[in-house]
Amino acid sequence: MKRLILLLMLTVSFAGVTMAQQVQDVTLGSTHTYTANPEAGTTANEYKWQIVSGGVDVIDLTTEKGAAVSITFAAADFAEGNTYQLRSQVIDNTGCISEYVYVDITVLGVGNVMFADLNTNDNAITCSLLDGDTPSATSFDVVFSGGVAPFELTYEVEDHEGNTTTQKQTFPASTGTISVNDWENTVKVDQTVTITLISAVTKDGQNVPVITTDATSIVGKNNIRTLTVRPKPVITNLTLN
Incomplete structure (x- = not known):
């Protein structure tokens, strides 16, 4: 019985790690701003941003190091109907990096x-x-x-x-x-x-x-x-x- 309870706890915990924290629909061509909110007690030094699709980077966000990033969902970079994952991590003043938080973003056509x-x-x-x-x-x-x-x-x-x-x-x-x-x-x-x-x-x-x-x-x-x-x-x- 204890092993069964432990297995259930591990399953719930694993699901919590892999589940998308937020989902969003956006219109092709629109611009949206995203802001990372560190937990109280975290002193941020810089941030890392990434947009991935199928594990591959979609656009280069390596120069974006602030707490907020503005993204234009242009047709040159994003395909109508596809879902992309925007990830954010914070590096604190000691050089340690956080787990990433993310949002799954589906791009809808103009119509x-x-x-x-x-x-x-x-x-x-x-x-x-x-x-x-x-x-x-x-x-x-x-x-x-x-x-x-x-x-x-x-x-x-x-x-x-x-x-x-x-x-x-x-x-x-x-x-x-x-x-x-x-x-x-x-x-x-x-x-x-x-x-x-x-x-x-x-x-x-x-x-x-x-x-x-x-x-x-x-x-x-x-x-x-x-x-x-x-x-x-x-x-x-x-x-x-």
Whole structure:
């Protein structure tokens, strides 16, 4: 029984040594700063930094000897979809070196943003509200590919009277919705609200290209959706007898 307990303790201890202390996703092209935090009582003389992939150094960090290092995840050095290990060690004032601490970093592509497939997320048409009705929302799905969430999306809304406003919305994940309300249409023609995706950025500040060029008309564009409200039919009066 004692040998079994000892074996379990050794297994837990070994797992603790080999387990990555932290994990992180970054967007290709982004820059991140990492800071080593020595335990109280350690007097640091200099630091060693290393980025490895499969045990091989990725970029030369031998000149980085301070407590912080800034890394740009450029396409020339890092491949989209790959995971790299950033290691840090401290050398104290007696010349002794620490165990290394590390973070496993996965590099995500820049990707893009667009409205979801028109086949399931088409421009919407509805009927006018009646007097006193509560407006209801029509939602359009937005899809991000690549990059680190949350995303901040900037878009324009042109209302049915032709007024345009710029709005921002944060998307915690790679999918979400933009919603607009219907209204009472008292004129004799269709009225339309238009939503246009303008730009987006990742959590780590990288631009997300907006896909715009699927078609030449508003109906087919990946960055535009519309809500059209039909005019309200009217009975002027009732004939009495």
